Amino acid sequence: MRMEAQARAALITGASRGLGRAIALALASDGFAVALAARDERSLHLVAAEAKSAGAPDTLVLAGDLRAPEEPVKAVEQAVAQFGGLDALVNNAGATARGDFLALTDEQHLDGFALKYHAMVxxxxAAWEPLVTRKGAIVNISGIGAHTPEPGFTIGGPVNSAVINFSKAISKRLDGPRVNVVSPGHIETDRLSRRIDTYxxxxxxxxxxxxxxxxxxxxxAAYGQPDDIANMVRYLCSRDxxxxxxxxxxxxxGATPGI
Ligand SMILES: NC(=O)c1ccc[n+]([C@@H]2O[C@H](COP(=O)([O-])OP(=O)(O)OC[C@H]3O[C@@H](n4cnc5c(N)ncnc54)[C@H](OP(=O)(O)O)[C@@H]3O)[C@@H](O)[C@H]2O)c1
Structure with a gap:
């Protein structure tokens, strides 16, 4: 992979653990300053310290519940103020309830969309203009439930499909940053761990x-590791x-059965 010429800045949501943490560290090691958003402030500070060690020239902790409509604008404004601009936005935060759809409530459906879909939008x-200025990139994290619907994943699947549809739509504006999606399979994070416990x-x-x-x-053949996703995201954020x-x-x- 080519070395990037100048220090750049990225904002990553859901960066306190799991895939978001791995993505933040991968971008840090590529020389990005990283803004880290999630609720758990203590974990975010730990990831920020790891990012510094990995090579980030600067870090910013953005602690808040991203379901709140005002949080994304605030987070982007703080990142742009501290870093002087933004080159990459990775929308990774997501938490959708599993279960039979007859048992899932309206509240659970709305909650799933509130974080992973509405916060992403x-x-x-909020980041569009700063990203236009720097000819930057957006990477939205979806999930393979978008491609292969399952009866036990009737919130996460539709949310992930909506993420892909929206991403494609805004990529067609052509005036803005590049917009791509990564759909992870079964990756070993806390989220998968909870699923194994339930099983x-x-x-x-x-x-x-x-x-x-x-x-x-x-x-x-094996579960994936967070770096498997982070490596794809760092490529999509790079000039390559x-x-x-x-x-x-x-x-x-290879989990997805179709092509
Ligand atoms: N792991 C997989 O196998 C897999 C597969 C397909 C798709 N995905 C997708 O990949 C993304 C990351 O998954 P993961 O496995 O890394 O999940 P995870 O370990 O559960 O981490 C979720 C992240 O989102 C943050 N978050 C949750 N609720 C939030 C809220 N209300 N406001 C702000 N941040 C919030 C969490 O931080 P706090 O708790 O500190 O807020 C955490 O940093 C999700 O969108 C998920 O749907 C994962």
Missing amino acids: RFCR AEGHGLTRDAAKEAMRGELGI AAYVNGACFVVDG
Whole structure:
């Protein structure tokens, strides 16, 4: 990968752990200053320290609940004020409830959209002009539930599909930053860990046995690691991806059954 000429700045949501943390550290090691958004301030400071060690010239912690309509504008304004501009926006924060749709409430549906869809739209709007100025990039994190609907994932799947549809739509404006999507498969983060625990409980298995049984059912040779996603995001934020726009990249170890 080519070395970037000047220090650039990125804002990453859901950066306190999991994929967001890995993405922040990958961009830091590419020389980006990183603004880290999520609720858990203490974890964000720990990630900021790791980002500094990885090579970030500057860091900014943005602690807040991103479901609140005013948070994205505030976060972007603070990042632009501190870094002097913005080159990359990674919308990664997401938390959608699983379960049978007959049991899921309106509140759970609205909550799933509030964070992963509406906050993403607000971040894209708030960061649009700064990203135009720097000829920057947006990467929105979706998920393979968008491509393969499942009866137990009737909030996350539609939210992820909406993320892809919106991303493609704004990429067609052609006046703005490049806009791409990454759809992760089954990646080992807290989120997957909770899913394995639920599977173990539901099937009366030990955690290790549940992890292995679930892997078999999912049709993958191994679970993915956060860096598998971070590596794709860092490429999409780099100038090597200058001609990549309006695309969706599935990074799932082959889990998706169709083409
Ligand atoms: N891991 C996978 O296998 C997988 C697969 C497909 C798609 N994805 C997608 O990838 C993204 C990251 O997943 P992950 O596995 O890294 O999840 P995770 O470990 O649960 O992390 C979620 C991140 O979102 C933040 N967040 C949650 N609620 C928030 C809120 N209300 N306001 C601000 N930040 C909030 C969390 O920080 P705080 O708790 O500190 O706020 C955390 O940093 C999600 O959009 C998920 O749908 C993941």
